[in-house]
Amino acid sequence: MIIVALIAKAYRSKFLPTPSDVYNHFRPLPYPTKDCTGMTVIVTGANTGIGREAARHFVRLNAARVILGCRNTTKGEAAKTSIETSTGRPDVVEVWQVDLGSFASVREFCRRADARLDRLDVLLENAGVAVLPHRPLEGHNEEITVNVISTMLMGLLLLPVLRRTAMRFNTVPHLTFVASGGHYYTDLEEVRDAASIFDELRRDRDMKSRYMVSKMLLLLAVRQLATETNTSGKPQVVINMLNPGFCRTELWRNTPAAFRWIVDLVGLTARSSEMGxxxxxxxxxxxxxxHGRYMSNCVLSDESPWARSPQGYEVQGRVSAELKAIVDGVDPGVSNNI
Ligand SMILES: NC(=O)c1ccc[n+]([C@@H]2O[C@H](COP(=O)([O-])OP(=O)(O)OC[C@H]3O[C@@H](n4cnc5c(N)ncnc54)[C@H](OP(=O)(O)O)[C@@H]3O)[C@@H](O)[C@H]2O)c1
Incomplete structure (x- = not known):
């Protein structure tokens, strides 16, 4: 009886997938066909998983230049070879080193892109981690540093390059973030009333994963960024985000074995990396x-009820303000790029 009540409560609060979520998960998604001739694309975290498969689609569909942003260039070169072999298109893929666990590395990567790219049509911010137990990195928890702070830092540093492309080539470039349906599983209850949300997250009170929290923070920050950049009603750069659904990848490799076994078991029903x-x-x-919206199953979708609630929007303002202060501390004035 208690279990039934708990499951009913979870469904009501949307903390469990609905039958339609489950149905959609098993539906084949549209195979990419849009021609990308002439485009320059950056995909972060592209040496494996869904990032590598997305890069493969861009190369197959005639992009002129596809940059794999990878922290490990040996793995990046292996991905490059795999993509070149399957598409038969040499001289398109480049491997550029970037570690989102280091703010200096993100800044260096963006400086290089600014100096060397005559255009940037798509910045696909895919790199992400799930880590348990916590690992501190750059003064924050690794998931917060990589999935939120460095990801936003890169977006802000490269926004001028995307805008430059829009003006030079009369196009509408994309700044796309890989979010997660995992954001449905948190309403930031443990941190939302704190004086500083990011300071509160530095505490290792309960050793719970910060992954879902990091994806909620990213979602709120992206939504705010999109609002602030679209003052004319027509975006110069489309800023959006997506949920790839549950995919069989290496995402959970930094979690305890028992946890991974469960994920692997459930993962038997997951999407392949290519489908994701x-x-x-x-x-x-x-x-x-x-622009400013969340996509799932390749179509516009709704963020979690909490993210769409008045409280969600109130917390969004605070998350964004704190995040701007953090990235300005790393790269003074970068938030002025908005
Ligand atoms: N798989 C899912 O079910 C799922 C569901 C929802 C959202 N997502 C999101 O999808 C994105 C891709 O994940 P995936 O499932 O493809 O997992 P994955 O196979 O583990 O790929 C993650 C990629 O991110 C890179 N990365 C991690 N930390 C990095 C850092 N500090 N600097 C640079 N690159 C870093 C990894 O590089 P290394 O190989 O060097 O570690 C790898 O290339 C992530 O943002 C994830 O949160 C995945």
Whole structure:
């Protein structure tokens, strides 16, 4: 009886997938066909998983230049070879080193992109981690540093390059973030009333994973960024985000073995990396109506009820303000790029 009540409560609060979520998960997604001739694309975390498969689609669909942003260039070169072999297109893929666990590395990567790219049509921010127990990195928890702070830092540093491209080539470039349906599983209850949300997250009170929290923070920050950059009603750069769904990848490799076994078991029903990558591609070439929006199953979708609640929007303002202060501390004035 208690279990039934708990499951009913979880469904009511949308903390469990609905039958339609489950149905959609098993539906094949549209295979990417949009031509990308002439485009320059950056995909972070592209040496494996859904990032590598998304990069493969861009190369297959005639992009001129596809940069794999990888922290390990040996793994990046292996991905490059795999993509070149399967697409038969040499001289398109480049491997550039970037470690989102280091703010200096993110800044260096963005400086290089600013100096060397005559255009940037898509910045697909895919790199992400799930870590348990916590590992501190750059003064925060690794998931917060990589999935939120460095990801936003890179977006802000490269926004001028995307805008420059829009003006020079009369196009609408995309700044696309890989979010997660995992954000449904948190309402930031443990930190939302704190004086500083990011300071509160530095505490290792209960050793719970910060992964879902990091994806909620990213979602709120992206939504705010999109609002602030679209003052004219027509975005110069489309800023959107997507949920790839549950995919069989290496994402959970930094968690305890018992946890991984459960994920692997449930993962028998998960999407392949290639199927999941279609959600990345579709968002990265989607129309202006997706600006500031969340996509799932390759179509516009709703964020969690909490993210859409008045409290969600109130917390969004605070998350964004704190995040701006953090990235300005790393790269003074970078938030002025908004
Ligand atoms: N798989 C899912 O079910 C799922 C569901 C929802 C959202 N997502 C999101 O999808 C994105 C891709 O994940 P995935 O499932 O493809 O997992 P994955 O196979 O583990 O790929 C993650 C990628 O991110 C890179 N990365 C991690 N930390 C990095 C850092 N500090 N600097 C640079 N690159 C870093 C990894 O590089 P290394 O190989 O060097 O570690 C790898 O290339 C993530 O943002 C994840 O949160 C995944």
């Amino acid at each position: 990558s279609r959600t990345l591609f579709s968002a990265a070439v989607a129309g202006e109506e997706t």
